[in-house]
Amino acid sequence: MTIPRLSLTDHFATLAPAYDVVFSDVWGVVHNGSAAWPDACDALTRFRAAGGTVILLSNAPRPGDRLVAQLDALNVPREAYDRVVTSGDITVAEIGKRAGVPVFHIGPERDHGLFGGLDAPRMELIDEADYVVISGLFDDETETPDDYRPTLEKMLRRHMPMICANPDLVVERGDKLVYCAGAIADLYEKLGGPVMYAGKPHAPVYDLAHAVAEEMRHAKVDRKRIVAVGDSVRTDLTGAADAGIDCVFVTSGIHAEELGHRDSPELEKLASLFAVSGVHPRAVMQALKW
Structure with missing residues (x-):
């Protein structure tokens, strides 16, 4: 197989200046259901500190405001995000x-x-x-x-x-x-x-998250200035593409085993995954890190 050119990066900081808003997946990017990932929380906190807006975009079947207590319990700092928007909403x-x-x-x-x-x-x-x-x-x-x-x-x-x-x-x-x-x-x-x-990859939840981002920033937000971060081809990558926004794909989530190894995915398997789906991310990271 000819491997298409993949944009691999270890640091979200190299991409961040191109965006005003991050739609970050939660389970698989920010935590694994048992504990928060400190590097991901740090990256989102730094993005906000530089003037960006972070909307946690989750397929959790509960309203976003009720997800906050769960995030607190997993030690996800509130400084890492502005609002939570869910399929539950x-x-x-x-x-x-x-x-x-x-x-x-x-x-x-x-x-x-x-x-x-x-x-x-x-x-x-x-x-x-x-x-x-x-x-x-x-x-x-x-x-x-x-x-x-x-x-x-x-x-x-x-x-x-x-x-x-x-x-x-x-x-x-x-x-x-x-x-x-x-x-x-x-x-x-x-x-x-x-x-x-109700949730990703379908349009209603992206439209709601976009409206919330504009509310938080008190300004219109061009979708070209929004980037999604996620670990699922089916929901995060496809949903972002359909919504007209870029996506940074994290390999250490639900596709980790099929990509060969959680810490070092095989490029050929990664390229095949994107080819089968017909959508490609703006960049690929092993895990979200500033």
Whole structure:
């Protein structure tokens, strides 16, 4: 294979002057679900100190303001970001549009906050609901998407719409990968079910993050002056490309094993990954570092 020219860099500082705003992925760039990565937090803090704006852009199925406590617990300093925008924010807005309509929730109890303060009667039985919100698996330590196939087939017979509050397929938790809501939503869509995806790589969450960035900067922000930082080809890289913004791709996240090694990815495998996806980043870093 002929390896296309890849822009590899060890330091975000070489790229930072070209941008006013960073849309940083959270899980996989800023932390791994167990602990924050100090170099990434330092890089974002330094970018802000130089006048930049940092929006943490996450597919977490919770409103952004409720993610702050989790970031605090993982020792992500508040100096590293201006605001948090999540797929949960989009999901809450979509639930709000369906006031009074009975809903069935697929996901852990910790995500019940999606429905707080909304006129969204949650049904115990799926047959009693008109649509479904999925935020995750009931038990992502043991279950797989196939465990949900009977439920999805029942939904399909009624042509029930699904709102996916977390389009990620998998996410790192420490040193293992666990399934996310997107894996089940993807299966439902392949079966023929209607799915609305609330987060990356889809446009609504980028439009919201852009509006928040302009609010924070009290000025219009050209998308050419925004850069996304992420570790997923499917969500971060593709989403940024579709939104018309640059992307810095971090190799030490969910693609690390398929790239050969977490600390030193194989260039040929990296090039193949981008070629298959049809999108290429502005630059590649092993991990976000100033």
